[in-house]
Amino acid sequence: MPNQLWKGWVIYMVITAYLSEEKATTQVCPSCDATHFCDCSSMNMSTIPSGLTTDITGLNLSYNSIKYVRETDLLVGVNLRVLLLQFNQIWTIDKESFIFLGKLEHLDLSNNKLTHLSPIWFRHLFSLQHLNIQGNLYTTLGENPLFSNLKNLRYLHLGNNNSFSAIWKQDFDGITVLEQLVIDGQRLRQYESGSLTTVNSINHIIININDVQVLSVMLEDLINSAICVELRNIAFNTANESSLLEPMSRSVMEKLVLKNVLFTDASVIRVLNILVHAEQLLELELDNSILQGMGHWPEPIKIKRKSPMEVVTIQRLTIEKFYLFSDLSSLKNLVGNITKITVVNTKVFLVPCSISKHFSSLLYLDLSENLLADPNLEHSSCKGAWPLLQTFNLSQNTLGDLQMTGQSLSHLKHLTHLDISQNNFGEIPESCQWPENLKYLNISGTQIPKLTTCIPQTLEVLDVSSNNLNDFRLKLPRLKELYVAKNKLKTLPDAPFIPNLVALRISRNKLTSFSKEEFGSFRKMETLDAGDNNFICSCEFLSFIQYQEGIANVLANWPENYICDSPSPVRGQQVKAARLSLFECHRTLAVSLICILVVLVILLIVILGYKLHVIWYMKMTWAWLQAKRKPKKSHNHDFCYDAFVSYSERDSEWVENLMVQELENAIPPFKLCLHKRDFVPGKWIIDNIIDSIEKSHKTLFVLSEHFVQSEWCKYELEFSHFRLFDEHNDAAILILLEPIQEQTIPKRFCKLRKIMNTKTYLEWPLDEGQQQIFWFNLKIALKY
Ligand SMILES: *[C@@H]1O[C@H](CO)[C@@H](O)[C@H](O)[C@H]1NC(C)=O
Ligand SMILES: *[C@@H]1O[C@H](CO)[C@@H](O)[C@H](O)[C@H]1NC(C)=O
Ligand SMILES: *[C@@H]1O[C@H](CO)[C@@H](O)[C@H](O)[C@H]1NC(C)=O
Ligand SMILES: *[C@@H]1O[C@H](CO)[C@@H](O)[C@H](O)[C@H]1NC(C)=O
Ligand SMILES: *[C@@H]1O[C@H](CO)[C@@H](O)[C@H](O)[C@H]1NC(C)=O
Ligand SMILES: *[C@@H]1O[C@H](CO)[C@@H](O)[C@H](O)[C@H]1NC(C)=O
Ligand SMILES: *[C@@H]1O[C@H](CO)[C@@H](O)[C@H](O)[C@H]1NC(C)=O
Numbered sequence: 130m131p132n133q134l135w136k137g138w139v140i141y142m143v144i145t146a147y148l149s150e151e152k153a154t155t156q157v158c159p160s161c162d163a164t165h166f167c168d169c170s171s172m173n174m175s176t177i178p179s180g181l182t183t184d185i186t187g188l189n190l191s192y193n194s195i196k197y198v199r200e201t202d203l204l205v206g207v208n209l210r211v212l213l214l215q216f217n218q219i220w221t222i223d224k225e226s227f228i229f230l231g232k233l234e235h236l237d238l239s240n241n242k243l244t245h246l247s248p249i250w251f252r253h254l255f256s257l258q259h260l261n262i263q264g265n266l267y268t269t270l271g272e273n274p275l276f277s278n279l280k281n282l283r284y285l286h287l288g289n290n291n292s293f294s295a296i297w298k299q300d301f302d303g304i305t306v307l308e309q310l311v312i313d314g315q316r317l318r319q320y321e322s323g324s325l326t327t328v329n330s331i332n333h334i335i336i337n338i339n340d341v342q343v344l345s346v347m348l349e350d351l352i353n354s355a356i357c358v359e360l361r362n363i364a365f366n367t368a369n370e371s372s373l374l375e376p377m378s379r380s381v382m383e384k385l386v387l388k389n390v391l392f393t394d395a396s397v398i399r400v401l402n403i404l405v406h407a408e409q410l411l412e413l414e415l416d417n418s419i420l421q422g423m424g425h426w427p428e429p430i431k432i433k434r435k436s437p438m439e440v441v442t443i444q445r446l447t448i449e450k451f452y453l454f455s456d457l458s459s460l461k462n463l464v465g466n467i468t469k470i471t472v473v474n475t476k477v478f479l480v481p482c483s484i485s486k487h488f489s490s491l492l493y494l495d496l497s498e499n500l501l502a503d504p505n506l507e508h509s510s511c512k513g514a515w516p517l518l519q520t521f522n523l524s525q526n527t528l529g530d531l532q533m534t535g536q537s538l539s540h541l542k543h544l545t546h547l548d549i550s551q552n553n554f555g556e557i558p559e560s561c562q563w564p565e566n567l568k569y570l571n572i573s574g575t576q577i578p579k580l581t582t583c584i585p586q587t588l589e590v591l592d593v594s595s596n597n598l599n600d601f602r603l604k605l606p607r608l609k610e611l612y613v614a615k616n617k618l619k620t621l622p623d624a625p626f627i628p629n630l631v632a633l634r635i636s637r638n639k640l641t642s643f644s645k646e647e648f649g650s651f652r653k654m655e656t657l658d659a660g661d662n663n664f665i666c667s668c669e670f671l672s673f674i675q676y677q678e679g680i681a682n683v684l685a686n687w688p689e690n691y692i693c694d695s696p697s698p699v700r701g702q703q704v705k706a707a708r709l710s711l712f713e714c715h716r717t718l719a720v721s722l723i724c725i726l727v728v729l730v731i732l733l734i735v736i737l738g739y740k741l742h743v744i745w746y747m748k749m750t751w752a753w754l755q756a757k758r759k760p761k762k763s764h765n766h767d768f769c770y771d772a773f774v775s776y777s778e779r780d781s782e783w784v785e786n787l788m789v790q791e792l793e794n795a796i797p798p799f800k801l802c803l804h805k806r807d808f809v810p811g812k813w814i815i816d817n818i819i820d821s822i823e824k825s826h827k828t829l830f831v832l833s834e835h836f837v838q839s840e841w842c843k844y845e846l847e848f849s850h851f852r853l854f855d856e857h858n859d860a861a862i863l864i865l866l867e868p869i870q871e872q873t874i875p876k877r878f879c880k881l882r883k884i885m886n887t888k889t890y891l892e893w894p895l896d897e898g899q900q901q902i903f904w905f906n907l908k909i910a911l912k913y
Contacts, residue, residue: 161185166211169193177202187211191237198222206230215239215261224249232256239286240264246271252278261286263313268292270300277303288313288337295319307331314338315362325350337361345373352376357384364391371399377410378403384412394422398430405436405463412440420446423453430463439490442471451476461487474498479505485514492517497524497548507537520546524571528552531572531583535561542566550574550592557583572596573612594634602626613638614658621659624650632656636690639663642670645677657683660690666699666707668714674704742877745842748815770802772862772911773821776831777840780866781805783893784831791904792911799911801829818844826860827911832890833866837874841881862910863890 161167166187169178174193181188183205195217203209207229219241227233227250234256243265251257257279263286276282285307287293293314298321310331320343325331334355338344339362351358358377365371377385385404392400397420404410448454464470464487477499488494494515501509501523515521518541528534531554538544544564548571555576561583570588574595580603584591588605592612601613601622610632611622618638624630624647631653640662648657664670674680681687688705699707712719738744772792776784785803792799802825808817822828830836830844863884874882891906 165208170213181205183207185209187213189213190217191215192217194218196220198226200225202226204229207232209233210256211235213237214241217241219243220266222247222250226250228253230254234281235259237261238265242266246275248273248275248277251275254279256281258282259284263287263311264289266292269295269297274299274302276301279303283308285309286311286313288317290315290337293317295321296324297321298324300324301327303327305329307334309333309335311335312337314343317343319343320346322346323350325354328354331355333357333359335359335361339363341365341370341373345376348374348376348380351382352380355380355382357386358382359386359388360390361388362390365396365400366391366393368395368399371396371403374400374403378406378408380407381409382407383409384414385410386414386416387418388416390415390418392418392420392422394420394424394426397422398426401430401463405430405432405438408437410436410438412442413438414442415444415446416442417445418447420448422448423450430460432462436463436466439467440469441467442469442473443475444471444473446472446475448476460484464488464491466490469493471495472499476500478502480509482508482511482514485509485511488515488518490517491515493520494518495520495522496526497522499526501526501528503528503530503533503537506534510537510541512540515541517543519543520548522548523552524548525551529554531557531575532561535563535583535585538564540564545569547571557581559583561585563587568607621647621651624652629653634658634685636660636662636686641665641694642667644669645673648673648677654683656685658685658690660684660686661692663694664691664704665695666693666702666704666709668709671704671707671709742842768824768826769800770807770821770825771799772827772829773802773818773825774829774831775804775818775836775840775844777833777836779835780831780833783866788831788907792908795908799908827862828860829862829864829911831864831866832869834869834873836866837869837878837881841878859913861888862907863888864907865890865892867893 160169164186165184166189167181167185168189170189171192174190174195176195177190177198179202181203185206186208187210188206189211191213192215195214196219198214198219198221200223203212203226206212209230210232212230212233212235215237216239219238220243222243224247227236231253233254236254236257236259239261240263243262244267246262246265246267248271251260255278258281260276260279260282261284266289270287276285280303282304283306285304286309288311290313294316296312296314296317296319301324305328307328307330310328310333312335315338317338318340325347331351331354334351334357336344336347336359338347341363344360344363348358358380365374385407404413461484464484467488468490470488470491470493473495474497477496478501480496506523506526506528521538521541521544523534526549528549529552531549534549534552538547539562541564543566545566546569547564547567548569550571551574553576554572555578557577557580559581563585565587567585567587569590570585571592573592577593577596577598580593580598580601582603584603584605586605587607589607590610591605591608593601594612594614594616596616598613598616598618600618600620601611604626606627607629608627609629611627611630612634613622614634614636616638618635618640620640621635621643622633630651632655633651634656636658637660640659642665643659648654651657684691688703691704693699693702693704693707696709696713698713699709774784774788785805789801789803792801802821804814804817804821807821808814809820812820861884869885871882871885874885891903891910894900894903
């Protein structure tokens with residue numbers, strides 16, 4: 130041995146040196162996870178990739194096309210614990226290939242092309258626990274014991290359906306305890322008696338062979354070791370074939386599983402006769418099997434002593450002529466001590482009352498996926514039937530009348546769990562009878578449109594999911610768990626009706642939201658699954674659910690299943706992450722604020738406009754624009770008036786009575802233009818003014834305090850147009866009727882201020898003597 134190791138070591142050194150140079154060009158397995166488990170499956174590799182490192186703990190090379198495992202391939206596998214090579218083309222393995230895999234625990238070589246097996250491969254696999262060599266091409270396990278060095282082997286899968294033909298006595302040498310042993314051998318014809326006796330204990334053996342004779346010898350060897358025996362793909366056609374199972378009646382076997390097995394009327398009764406005498410057999414399971422026959426069983430079941438069998442499970446049993454099947458009365462004596470029966474998907478449409486009555490110990494009965502209808506259930510569950518029954522599963526049958534179903538079962542005093550889901554009840558009546566201690570009721574998927582007081586008040590768990598409910602308004606004081614998923618509920622149920630609720634599943638309904646109060650009213654709630662609803666993510670809802678403390682511990686599938694449906698900005702987002710803007714959250718407030726703001730701004734503009742005489746400026750701008758558009762008249766046009774008089778209404782007395790008299794009666798008379806008298810009616814006043822000024826030689830301003838305040842505004846702008854007060858233009862004449870304080874002139878009349886400062890003006894004297902001089906001066910001014 131040390132010599133071998135030494136040799137291996139030298140090879141290892143040489144090869145690693147060689148590999149380190151080659152590394153760059155060789156295949157490297159790409160995906161290794163944090164635990165150094167590398168998945169190189171399904172990559173069309175033709176060899177084990179080189180470039181592996183010593184830290185690899187697992188290597189999945191399944192589904193490639195590796196043909197050959199070489200000595201050098203796994204040199205670095207010193208830390209390898211899992212090596213999966215199934216579904217390759219491996220036909221040979223070098224003797225020293227696994228020499229360094231001292232830590233390997235799981236080796237899968239199944240579904241390859243190995244024609245011979247060599248114990249040398251496994252010599253160093255001291256830690257190996259799982260070994261799978263199923264589905265290869267070998268005919269036997271070899272001449273020398275294959276597994277004798279595998280002291281830790283617990284799971285062993287071997288054999289194949291095409292060529293494996295014999296098992297010899299030394300094959301299992303060295304194995305004493307197995308957790309699981311799988312033997313495939315649809316072609317196995319030779320089994321040397323005693324081959325499996327070396328194994329002291331096998332927890333679960335799966336035997337896939339079809340030769341009943343061989344099976345019989347094998348079972349004899351397993352009498353003292355196999356706890357659970359599973360037989361697959363075998364046919365028992367005659368009573369004599371069944372008799373070969375005789376060793377079972379003396380076995381320590383506790384559970385028998387039959388998968389894909391064929392029985393006839395003749396063989397099944399033999400098998401049953403053997404099994405009722407198996408001293409330790411507690412559980413019988415029959416899956417996906419066929420019974421050819423009609424229940425006309427020739428010999429009765431003879432019971433010599435107590436059968437411990439308690440659990441019977443039958444799934445997918447095909448009884449080809451099930452409609453002709455007889456009443457099974459021969460089973461009567463067999464069933465008395467059975468506590469648990471499952472008969473699923475087997476076209477059961479009736480359990481005769483006479484049989485039901487014999488199930489005197491039955492606690493659990495699962496008849497789901499069968500053909501029971503209400504009248505037959507009533508017959509099956511006759512008075513005295515199943516007196517101790519606690520759990521009854523009638524899911525997926527053809528029940529259609531909830532009242533009748535309840536009535537049929539109401540005599541079952543111990544029944545606490547009833548599953549009648551996936552039947553077709555439709556509308557349900559107002560009152561029903563139920564077993565008095567019913568705690569769990571499953572009526573999901575039964576087309577119920579509305580719940581009524583038919584539902585018993587004793588319930589602690591109620592499943593009404595997948596119906597057509599619009600609301601939930603039932604008073605169920607003891608209810609702890611309520612399942613109403615896949616209905617059309619728009620709100621949470623009312624908490625006061627179900628005060629003790631601990632768990633609620635209301636996913637896939639039409640729930641749009643729920644409030645803090647609604648949520649809080651379930652005082653004992655520990656789990657709430659409200660996912661997959663169309664949540665309206667209002668601000669109240671978001672602010673409640675996002676900031677509620679500990680909500681993540683209560684909501685199931687939070688946050689991934691809670692998605693906002695509206696409003697549109699957050700549609701499709703998780704409720705947990707959705708954010709609404711301040712505006713969306715306080716819309717009314719925002720709108721009122723904006724209104725108030727607008728009103729304030731308008732008010733401000735109005736006030737400012739008034740304060741700053743904006744209207745006036747605008748009018749002036751308008752007038753100015755109008756004037757600009759008019760063709761400029763030439764200087765030497767015809768004048769109609771000597772002077773245009775501009776005055777304030779207050780001063781009209783003086784103007785009209787004194788000045789007009791004086792000037793128009795003078796010799797020669799002056800022709801004056803007065804707005805009262807000469808303005809064209811209907812024209813805008815400013816236009817009139819402009820016209821008049823244009824048609825007059827001079828413009829006479831009768832200034833007074835009042836004129837400045839009320840009339841001047843009409844002229845201020847005009848002066849820039851007519852240049853009335855330019856230095857070389859003396860077309861404007863100012864008459865000061867009363868003294869005007871300069872500070873009383875508004876600031877915006879900058880022209881007037883300037884004029885008052887620069888121009889000389891005629892002052893109206895109060896002294897009558899001086900008035901003649903005034904008139905004289907005025908006439909002179911008008912003339913030139
Ligand atoms: C190995 O790969 C196969 C094929 O991809 C996959 O089915 C199997 O689960 C993998 N095994 C492990 C342990 O990852
Ligand atoms: C696998 O590799 C072989 C050659 O090694 C090639 O012919 C074949 O097409 C490959 N298959 C796939 C699925 O890549
Ligand atoms: C052997 O055949 C049975 C069906 O007869 C099948 O379930 C089983 O997987 C086969 N075993 C192998 C290794 O192919
Ligand atoms: C069954 O076995 C008995 C003897 O054990 C034999 O007499 C009988 O002929 C057999 N029946 C059939 C149908 O092979
Ligand atoms: C059921 O158990 C009782 C005693 O516990 C025993 O007398 C009776 O034979 C048993 N019945 C069957 C069918 O095994
Ligand atoms: C009843 O049977 C159905 C279908 O086989 C299964 O889904 C359900 O869990 C069972 N109910 C109980 C209470 O065991
Ligand atoms: C009710 O029955 C349905 C279908 O048979 C099943 O999926 C569901 O898990 C059951 N409910 C409960 C609460 O066990």
